Amino acid sequence: MVSSKSKNTIQISKDLLLSRNELAELLHCGVSSIDAMDTYASIPRVKIGRHTFFLRTDVMDFILSHREGGAQ
Numbered sequence: 001m002v003s004s005k006s007k008n009t010i011q012i013s014k015d016l017l018l019s020r021n022e023l024a025e026l027l028h029c030g031v032s033s034i035d036a037m038d039t040y041a042s043i044p045r046v047k048i049g050r051h052t053f054f055l056r057t058d059v060m061d062f063i064l065s066h067r068e069g070g071a072q
Contacts, residue, residue, distance in 0.1 A: 017046070017053040026059070041066075 020038075024031045037043055044058040 016056050018056055018059060020052055020054075023054050023059060 018026065020031050020034050024034045027034070038045055038052070041062070043054060043062050046053045046055065
């Protein structure tokens with residue numbers, strides 16, 4: 001959805017963004033593991049001030065790109 005103020009501004013609903021804690025909960029791991037993945041595996045992130053968020057679609061793409069075994 002495009003904002004009425006500017007054609008270049010995109011409104012993102014809250015459910016599309018995950019905090020580090022929410023991502024850790026989703027992946028059943030600790031926040032320190034998220035920090036390590038963020039640094040070394042290049043999960044795209046959004047920095048707003050001192051807060052870090054992840055787009056849900058980027059997380060799903062990351063998961064799918066790191067699948068092993070099974071039918072693909």
